[in-house]
Amino acid sequence: MSGSAMQPAPDPQADKILPFLPSGESWIARHVRDLPRSGIRDFFDLVQSMEGIVSLGIGEPGESTFWNIREQAIFALESGKTGYTSNLGLLRLRQAISGYMERLTGVCYDPEGEILVTVGVSEALDCALRAIINPGDHVLYADPSYVAYSPSVLLAHGVPIGIPTRFEEEFQLRAEAVAQRAKPGVKALLLNSPANPTGAMVDEGELEKIASLSEREDWVVLSDEIYAELTYEKRHRSIASFPGMKERTVVLNGLSKAFAMTGFRLGWACGPAPLIAAMVKIHQYSMLCAPILSQEAGIEALEHGATQIESMRRSYRRKRNYLWRSLTAMGFPCHRPEGAFYLFPSILPFHLSSQEFAFRLLQEARVAVVPGTAFGSSGEGYLRCSFSPRMGDLEEAVARMNRWMRANFRKGACPTAGD
């Protein structure tokens, strides 16, 4: 999944080659066959085969969903709420989303036609991409990025164009770098702030410039704001809140991260009515609707979850401080992220690739982290370390890493053992 991966040009000989592929392979569509396996998947398989691992590799909250939300789902089940809902989602949930989004971003969305409830942000992203991309359209996004961005664009027959972001700029997406890719053929810009895997937030000034650029170039902006609640020093600013941007932006959000509801698979898209209507066409024929129990639980979360989110945010902030200070004390150059729940430390001083470092840390220290390359080619030289696990697990991981680092590296030195 190269950050600047280009969709291969159709090969006129390809169909002739197909009969020689292993049995069954010839049935697979070319664009699916050519899609690389997720790097995170390979590492997951390896970690699963091992015992006694402490993981900083999780991309979800370490705590369970708050009980009042779980209890509401149980009550909904007991009440016999087991049917389909409207394609758009329960009206009461869309009304709750509308109020929540207005509080969070200052942008008002009409529950009747500007909000679509989806099966997580992943489905919202897929519907949005399929709704706007004609084969060959280019989609810009920051590299490193969430693992699904590039493949989702490819599966929609688009061309993903990764824009490298740099450690020296705290992995922030810069308007100037985006402008350099403003060429004919670009249809959309995919934003993620705060970002997975770097925790970076796009500065408000940069966001304003990116908004102007998007207007000038007539791009659709897909803004994945799933970590908007998890910011520690400054408030999240949605690109949709800039003048003229609501009309060309689809904001993607959901309950997975801030409400610790990953397994409920509940997300939504908010945007201009014509775009939402196009997305509904895809959603109604593929997913039909998000599970009703999750939607019922979602209403409870949005209507009564504000205090709980604040306590989670405080807890994440403390755990971020703890892991950041621990890693920097071990010699990892690392920014203190402003949002999300990931650190993205550099391993350049240790002269190992991301894969090698993560593999050895796993084998020798029994600590799982995710190699930066799982998130794009610009992730080489970095690791993603989540601070969402429980504090006890973080302390154990830090203790193990400390011992392993002392045994193998002096600050900035080459490996001294196990190589």
Next chain:
Amino acid sequence: MSKEVSFSAELLCLLEENPLRSSETLAKLLGREAAEVEQEIARLEKEKVILAYKAIVDDEKAQRRTVKAVIEVKLVPERGGGFDRLAQRIARYSEVTSCFLMSGGYDLLVFLEGSTLQEVARFVSEKLATLHGVTSTATHFMLRTYKEQGILVGEAVDTSRLSISP
């Protein structure tokens, strides 16, 4: 964005959560120096903001045979002192583990602990009920604990997560 909470308030939260963390760990969590944390804990202890550090124990697993009871106590308030003098007198008994002034149908809620049911009953009838100013008591014996000071008791919940996820 996190709302600002004072250093003391955050430190107290962390100590209530787990008082066994080292000052180095607490300092990392709070973005402070270990010496600052130690100094603040010393101040909070000296000023009796922090009263004690205690373990929360699952009595069943520890195979304790203690008997616990909750007593609703009605009092006659005293002129000038209200309920305080009598409440403090009751709270001093070693059998009393907690004592709260309440609104509603009774005045004090008293938590008792003894080694047998008879011992607790004797304390209530011979000591508590006979105090001048106590007009009535209603005793409820505790049968089982499901949650103690914010901690679920005896419930094994599987909150495991995939080791690696996107």
